[in-house]
Amino acid sequence: MQEGKKTKLFYHLKKWLEKAIMDYRMIEEGDHVLVGVSGGADSLALLDLLNTPMIFVPEFSLTVVHIDPGFDPDAAGYDRLESYMKAGGYNYVMEKTDIGPLSHSDYNKKNPCFLCSRLRRKRIFEIAGEIGCNKIALAHHQDDMIETLLINMFYGREISTMMPDQPIFGGSMHIIRPLTYIREELIKKYSREREFPIVESSCPTNPVSRRRYIKNLLDSLEKENKDIRANIFKAMSHVKMDYLPGLHRIRKSDSCGMEIAALIS
Structure with missing residues (x-):
């Protein structure tokens, strides 16, 4: 461990990262973990913390994957x-793609973020298998989970969010989110402390995305109630x-169905 990491903030983040991993049994002995790194502060902080x-x-190995x-x-x-x-001695896979421009092309103006995320995720799954x-x-943190809940409620008409540990492909792989318990502001502070080589996003949709709208809304609400998030x-x-x-309507419907079935029999 580098001396620069041994700060109060480092130990605080490590405690909550390990707690999330243990609470949800995200990592087990001998796991090979693919760490998705976009180049942003969140993903570089996740990589840095997992590599200590x-x-x-339990013991595990990791490989970094970056999809440009x-x-x-x-x-x-x-x-x-x-x-x-x-310089960090990481095992890594980096690929240059045209996923961003393709997702923002004229034929896909309605939802570029969905297609971009889907194509990048698809390639990550393929590399993980290879x-x-x-x-x-993935470097989704507590704020991401809160924002996703509201996005799904406001725009998707459902109550759901990201899972800390999500099995995929019948359980042969798992998506894990070790930063589940950690607030975004602390991750950004740690990234500045560690002076990571941040790659700023050039996505044209980022300033006007639904997530940005929800983030601004929460910031506004937090001015009156600091505990909102x-x-x-x-x-x-x-x-x-x-x-x-x-759910109450579904339960009543199931109950009525059982009563009718009992009368028929």
């Missing part, structure tokens, strides 16, 4: 990120099924 000695987490969406024609960020991987990774670690996150673990009208 663990107290409670192709927004930056000069590829300066790509080259800087590759230099960082080499190099034998059974866990895919914390309360929403805690509410996900305090769901009162009997007070959700849709």
Whole structure:
């Protein structure tokens, strides 16, 4: 471990990262973990924390994967990120693609973010299979989970969010999110502390995305109630099924069906 990592913030983040991993059994002995690194502060912080000695987490190996969406024609960020991987001694796979421009082309104006995310995720799954990774670690943090809940409610008409540990392909792989318990502001602070070679996003949709709208909305609400985000996150673990009208209607329907079946028999 480098001396620069041994700060109060480092130990705080390590504690909550390891707690999330243990609470959801994200990593087990001998796992090969693919760490998705976009070049942003969140993913570089996740990689940095996972690449330090663990107290409670079993032994595992990791490989870094970076999928360049192709927004930056000069590829300066790509080259800087590759230099960082080499200097850190990481096993890594980096690919340049045209996923970004393709997703923002004229035929896909309605939902470029969905297609971009889907294509990048598809390629990550393919690489994970090729190099034998059974866990895919993504850098979604607590704020991402809160924002996704509201995005799905406001625009998708459902109550759902990201899972800390999500089995895919029948359980042969798992998507894990070790930063589940950690707030975005602390991750950004840690990234500045560690002076990561941040690759700024060149995505044209980023400033006007739904996620940006929700983030700004929460910032506004937080001015009156500083616990807004914390309360929403805690509410996900305090769901009162009997007070959700849709589920209550389904239960009543099932009950009526059982009564009718009993009368017929």
